[in-house]
Amino acid sequence: MEKNTLPAALIVAGFSFSAHGAESGKAHGFIEDSQAFISSRTMYYSNDNRDGGVDQRETATALKLAFVSGFTQGTVGFGLDVSSLVALHLDGGKGHHPNANTFFPSDSDGSATHSWSRATANVKARFSKTELAVGNNFTPNLPILMSTDARLVSQNFGGGIITSKDFNGFTLTAGKIDKSPGRATSNPTGLSIAGGIKDSNDFRFAGGDWSVTKNVMLQYYFARLENYYQQNYFGLTHLLPIGNDQSFKTDLRYFVSDSDGKNGDAGYRFNNNGGYAKNPGEVDNKTWSAMFTYSLGGHAFMLGHVSVSDDGGFVWLDQGNVVDGRSRPEGNGGSTFYLFTKANVGTFSRAGEQTSFGQYSYDFSKIGIPGLKASAAYLSGDEIKDVRGGSDHKEWERDLRIDYVVPTGLLKGFGTTLRHGTYRSDGSSIPDTDQTRLIFNYSYSFL
Template sequence: MTHNNQKYVCALLVGGATLTCGLTAQADFFGDSKGELEARNFYFNRDFRQTGARDKAEEWAQGFLLRLQSGYTPGTVGFGLDALGMVGLKLDSGDGTSGTGLLPADLSSGGSQEDYAKLGLTAKMKVSKTELKVGSLFFKDPVINSNDTRLLPQTFRGGLLTSKDLNNFTFTGGHIDRIKANSSTDFTEMSANRIGGTSNDFNFGGGEYQVTPQLALSAHYGQLENVYQQYYGGLVHVLPLGVGQSLKSDLRYASSREDGNFRDLDNKALGSMFTYKVGAQAFGLGYQRMTGSDPFPYITGSDPYLVNFIQIGDFANAKERSWQARYDYDFAALGLPGLTFMTRYVSGDNVERAAGGEGKEWERNMDIGYVIQSGALKNLGVKWRNATVRSNFGNDLDENRLIVSYTLPLW
């Protein structure tokens, strides 16, 4: 445990001891608390299919996530503390097959470490429907998205303000100064994917307005200081079409440029996804287009908020245009609740290749998942994720992920 984490634990214990001074405070702080333990078993296999590439990346690991959330102390201003403890254990990783993102690299052996652990602590304060969190953060926002696609989630360090005091309006804003990658135990500075540049400061803010129960509008701003600025606007509309039928329209637009003295940067990203749902089935069609001289910038290791960001690719190269076709099915309609299926195909072209000519790529995904709905193994989930990627300017990949997870409520 690092020196900083030791200080955080001491602060947590002192804060808890202080709160025991009042019986009512105990009832709110402890009585409204929640705790759960998630066990996550993850097998990852990625085959590299092009000539001259490494053979494969393949690892198997076991993760444990302990989530503790307190309630709030009484009064106009309530205070609370949250904790997230994470442990990852290597089950199998052969010679030359590391690098899956499940485990930290072992620089001495060239493979992966046997185990790793990390602790995230978050202080929180609430006034009415406005909440401030400071410390270790995991959240989703159109301009900055935490990644949870490996054994343990990625987290940020900073402050996050969320307010719902105005009817039908949600405001979010904050400041991030460090990022902790999925397989890392250390906070590091941030960089921009494909763009370069590093910074210790990411500022963001924006809001969502629920115009009607069917229509939501959003606007957000993000700044990776001295690297890039990004403006985002979005619209989500659900049109009822009769019993068991609807059409969802998801429209997104982002404009990005340089910040400070960073090199010239120009990207505009347009995305649209239309999903027709009928009964247990959903049919989706998407289109994404990059314009400008640069790729879409986002914090390295995080998830970009793009309609064609899928299992492996983001289809966000300079001037790239891409199309998506997607199909979902919920087997609850056949008497098998908890069993779901998804498949999608994205094709991209018009990419400017460094070697000249037009770059093209495509990716196909398939997810099959099942979560036990009742009995002694309720909440036990199994998911198989399969992907195929082919490209004339990047890696050709075949990938499989098998994830078994179980969440146990502690109280």
């Protein structure tokens, strides 16, 4: 693990990847359309293992400097986005940093390292409404590729992505990703899936969003992680305005995932999220989900269901146990996926699992308290198949969340988030857990 002091990190100019620059036809130039800002996140993380294992309680802060350029004038415009951050470990409490790199990277003796830093950059070009970016500071939000922002810093990806809006109603995206500096390290590794110990430097994807009408969107994406899996995604969202500050939203998602190349061989095996697989170590899955949200004023009521096929668990891009030639993982763990069941603690993604969930949220701006929101969610999964083929395991989770962002005044934009998750199961690889995260965010733009 590279150690860096705060002064050294602050010397590096900082910047952050922006997926879309100024709209075509409105650009003024490289500097004129640039943005520069400094942001900070301080986070307290508590993971209380109710099964008697090691508890984790740590506090850290991260400071990020950022500049996002505009595009040079001309038929083809060019730009540069660069990012630099430094993270400081404030407190871990003796015995409460379990050397798991789930929140902050570990030093050689297993304790939390004092600090670490990372600098990344993308170069970009734009022609009409098509943008190409190449670098190592991508934070995508696509159905088949998502960056997690659940801990102190965001997960980054390196490679190249092209996005086009040249066709009316369509947003088309394609790219290749070959590495990822994770949420707790300065050093990138190759890509993998849960349980994989061999890396793959070839994750390719293509697809798009089609806005059929202003209230209907269709999606299709294809992704392939060489020697691990191929995945097709189909999505549909529909928003029905009812009137009188009411609406009803339908969100349907369907994934089909199959084995690719060496998947199943030693080093390229998939652990099926701790559950059963018809062909052990191989990807073989179909997962669908349906979510329905009724909104009335500041109230939102969501109900849904996720069904995982019983041939194997759901699969998504991860870094597995890839250690990049080192004897232990270096903080590259941490990933997310495009299903509501990626909860505060659990994933509800094992073979055969049938998960029903509900969430209630309220926006207090409707009663004169702008910036304050709260939500409560409950997930219940059953019919989970274990490694022997049984299908009687269950798990549940209750998540509570409060968010407040100062709307005006000197501290405008200062945000606080409190999240608490309670997870219990009768046969999961995840121990029974109570998890709390308290987060303070602030961003200041100076250009």
